[in-house]
Amino acid sequence: MTQRRILVTAALPYANGHVHLGHLVEYLQTDIWVRFQKLRGHRCIYICADDTHGTAIMIRARQEGRSEDELIAEMQAAHERDFAGFDIEFDNYGSTNSPENRELCGEIWESIRQAGLVKEKDVEQLFDPVEGTFLADRFVRGTCPKCESTDQPGDNCSKCGHHYSPAELIDPISTLSGATPEVRSENHLFIELEQLHEFLNDWAIGDDHLQTEVANYLKGHFLHEPLRDWDISRPGPYFGFEIPDSPGNYWYVWFDAPIGYIASTKQWCEKHNEKLDDWWRSPDTEIHHFIGKDITYFHTLFWPGMLKTAGFNLPEKVHIHGFLTVGGEKMSKSQGTFVMASTYLKHLDPAHLRYYYASKLGSRLDDLDLNLDEFKAKIDSDLVGKAVNIASRSAKFVQDGNLSDVYPDDGGLFQQAADAGETVAKHYENCDYAAAMREVMMLCDRANKYVEDREPWKLRKDPAKQDELRDICTVALNLFRQVAIYLAPVLPGLAKQTAELLNDPIGPGDWEKSQTPLVGTSVNKFQHMMKRVEEKQVQAMIEESKETQADEAAGGDNQYNDGPEALEKEPLTEEECTYDDFVKVDMRVARVIEAGHVEGADKLLGLKLSLGGDVTRNVFAGIKGVYEPEDLLGQLVICCANLAPRKMRFGVSEGMVLASGPGGKDIYVLRPDSGAQPGMRVH
């Protein structure tokens, strides 16, 4: 087999948050792939770094009253600690805030300039005069220019859905200082990506660099029309690198972040006396990026465009994975399923998560579900019951002795498993770890059956059969060793324990050892290799994840510990409303007397409300999928009775049913206490 040279990256974690179980899908998927390549004897390096620039970091540092450098150093240390805790082994872990990155950004920028891809345009942006900073969209709130709803976010209206730029808001307010921002026009630098359209089209769709779903997505959303100019500068102050030939402007974080891959490689090269060009400008090197589907287009359009223009290697593959759900739902802080890496490590074994993710990961970008019952079942059954059990039930009969000098007749079992190695390897190579794990478990089943059939526990009692006993153990332990080698990318700890038990290391290039049985060597005393998952520990982890949340709600010194999320999402309106304003809104108790689905509407239910007597209102409510019509029929609700009728696609809505919640499935219809009668006014 020819030795490949492979450079692998995982997306750079942002310095604004801690690593959680969702992030780990990616870093583990990548770590397994890298360990596999190394085990196969290829030259492979795993490169990563912290992504440190941008407005969010600047603001947070300011709020915490310290420098950005201090903040990002602390976060980087935490990230590295978490990764190490999960046996994620980077060859280099750098930072986008490094001299190497600054230099490379300059170099790449220069190439882009020379290629004539840069153009300048004025952009209107809001500026906070108190903080002295330009405001990203999410730091501005104001009144929607279209529907005039107050206190709306800076990019689109939560009421009418209208998209706008923050400069269009009526009465905008900076969420940083509460000041009224000024509109300032600034010169921004853009990359004209359209000039690379043909190249990107060929790269993204032509060759096998992307999963087919991703190629379709790019084709349907971006490549079918002219590519928009990419705004890659931000006026200062901005935590990042100043653009050398455009003083006062800084590279947008998404410009310098991917360059961090190269910069981190450069650090590694300097430490190991290697040439950067051998890794980034050589036809002999394959570059593989692992990313989540949320950052697809940065890595499949902008990034290849930058690389191409600056003469670097293009990615051989961009491997894109889906999101993590827990128990079939988005990770939730309130339910304790938003689990930090560090919290997991306090309660559970990292090897367990490595195996569980491996057993679920395929090559496509489907979301991956962490089901905690299944988690326990898989670990207990696959790892403890099947894999480790092979060693556990055979090693004790030969410990402190030797394996047989000649490998005994095993009916072809070892050879079968050796042959299966190529299948396993193919699955690893294709990122289809689930298939690889299935294949290995099948080998475990065969090995267990072998032990079962030979009944070594009976031979043990017969002094005349000790040689036979040793032969059986020699076979069983060799079958186990094969399994440990095949699982080594996923379970480096188990490989190490196996190596210690059998006095033969399993390291880089040692995949081949699965092809030849070990004979004559001594066997050490068997020690427990892996524990089962304890239900209690899982529960403790979930509980602690909830507690952390309550802690963060601090200030919540009442007994209920309600979290601050709702207010953070929709801060209190600052403008006061007079009593006169209040009484303008005529809210009434109403009974739902008809309720049904609206044909063709995705979110609407049609309700007929009775205000008592024969006064009724037909209203549409955007609560389909949350409430069934029969849930509401006959119920009392609160409605706004004097809301101006609104013509909608499906008819006229003559009012509004009051409900709360951020939307989606989180919508709660307000209901009056018992005793209220339809028609009563809400005061």
Add this chain to the structure above:
RNA sequence: GGGGCCGUAGCUCAAUCGGUUAGAGCAGCAAACUCAUAAUUUGUUGGUUGUAGGUUCGAGUCCUACCGGCCCUACCA
């Protein structure tokens, strides 16, 4: 409204170019065993492949419509 992905056993997933009787694991049920961390082994139940059509000698796979889920995008609230 436009687009994409998906729907296979109770659960998680396979099924090569369209090719024989749709397969595994887990769970369930029954039995064997006692070396092993209550592990293991054997046997076994379980399916109108979301629905309805179509193409084909042959459809889980290809086409059309519909139902349901997720995502992107636009619009309307």
